[in-house]
Amino acid sequence: MGREYDLELVNVSKSYGDTVAVKGLNHKFHAGSYVCFLGPSGCGKSTTLRMIAGHEDVTSGSIVLDGFDVSDLPPAKRGTAMMFQSYALFPHLSVRDNVAFSLRMKGVDQTTRHKAAGEMLELVDMSQYADRLPAQLSGGQQQRVALARALVTKPKVLLLDEPLSALDPFLRIRMRAELKKLQRELGITFIHVTHGQDEALALADEIVLMNNAVIEQSGSARDVFNAPRTEFVARFMGGHNVITLDSGKFALRADEVGVGPSGMPATVTGVEYQGAHVALNATTQSGEDVLALLPEAAFFADPKNPGDAIALTWNEGRLHRLQA
Numbered sequence: 001m002g003r004e005y006d007l008e009l010v011n012v013s014k015s016y017g018d019t020v021a022v023k024g025l026n027h028k029f030h031a032g033s034y035v036c037f038l039g040p041s042g043c044g045k046s047t048t049l050r051m052i053a054g055h056e057d058v059t060s061g062s063i064v065l066d067g068f069d070v071s072d073l074p075p076a077k078r079g080t081a082m083m084f085q086s087y088a089l090f091p092h093l094s095v096r097d098n099v100a101f102s103l104r105m106k107g108v109d110q111t112t113r114h115k116a117a118g119e120m121l122e123l124v125d126m127s128q129y130a131d132r133l134p135a136q137l138s139g140g141q142q143q144r145v146a147l148a149r150a151l152v153t154k155p156k157v158l159l160l161d162e163p164l165s166a167l168d169p170f171l172r173i174r175m176r177a178e179l180k181k182l183q184r185e186l187g188i189t190f191i192h193v194t195h196g197q198d199e200a201l202a203l204a205d206e207i208v209l210m211n212n213a214v215i216e217q218s219g220s221a222r223d224v225f226n227a228p229r230t231e232f233v234a235r236f237m238g239g240h241n242v243i244t245l246d247s248g249k250f251a252l253r254a255d256e257v258g259v260g261p262s263g264m265p266a267t268v269t270g271v272e273y274q275g276a277h278v279a280l281n282a283t284t285q286s287g288e289d290v291l292a293l294l295p296e297a298a299f300f301a302d303p304k305n306p307g308d309a310i311a312l313t314w315n316e317g318r319l320h321r322l323q324a
């Protein structure tokens with residue numbers, strides 16, 4: 001039987017001179033899960049990933065993989081593999097030799113490593129391009145090769161640093177579905193760094209949301225979205241209003257706000273047609289901005305315009321109290 005958790009961070013910190021990049025992280029990762037490290041630029045996501053990979057030393061704390069402290073091991077000995085943002089393929093090597101490269105470094109003979117590379121190329125559906133050079137491939141194809149190259153070492157944990165950021169929006173959505181499918185098929189843990197909440201919501205079994213060098217909240221995508229712990233989480237995940245009632249702050253999903261005959265008085269400040277929804281912005285009498293995402297048909301049954309006085313309604317039960 002496999003372990004419930006494969007990777008564990010124990011009080012992991014990283015400083016660069018006076019800059020604390022990562023502060024005392026403690027976290028256990030479920031074996032075989034798709035994890036997204038999410039957070040604004042500079043919050044410590046990449047540093048954490050690089051420490052797990054062994055491309056960066058920890059300043060203090062331990063990285064534990066399958067019960068062993070791997071903090072002092074070089075990257076190739078950890079059981080992790082990393083796929084970089086730039087793919088970093090060798091331009092002068094064929095696709096096959098790029099994928100087989102780490103095996104060549106380990107002294108694996110050519111027949112064995114070409115067989116292994118062939119299997120990985122099949123896995124990412126790139127067999128027919130084995131003899132090409134990276135420059136003869138599209139961005140999406142180069143990314144598949146980079147994936148095959150990382151997976152050829154049979155890692156227990158695959159680390160992906162902003163793997164989709166170099167792709168155009170259409171390809172990004174297609175490739176993220178492929179990443180998820182691949183992770184399911186392989187059954188290993190993927191840890192994927194992103195600053196995009198949509199990407200994390202679409203992919204993650206678990207979201208680890210970082211802010212200012214610490215984990216602000218972690219949990220399933222639905223839990224983090226529906227039950228943000230703090231104002232930061234509610235605002236970062238998007239789709240929520242943060243409103244003040246009885247001197248306490250609450251999160252309220254924008255799609256839970258309606259316009260009714262009675263409710264909180266407000267003035268419409270903007271109306272934006274979004275297809276399935278209409279985004280209506282309004283300002284309350286206390287000066288708070290509230291976004292209501294109204295179903296298209298409901299909005300057009302009684303359309304509003306900027307300047308109109310309206311009443312905002314919601315179900316009290318949908319208010320989610322935030323920690324101060």
Ligand code: ADP
Nearest residue numbers: 016019020021040041042043044045046047048
């Ligand atoms: P993220 O991936 O969330 O954007 P990083 O982990 O790259 O954040 O960076 C976290 C913090 O550490 C930032 O303040 C960044 O400037 C700093 N940092 C990262 N790498 C280095 C480095 N090699 N030297 C000095 N400071 C660094």
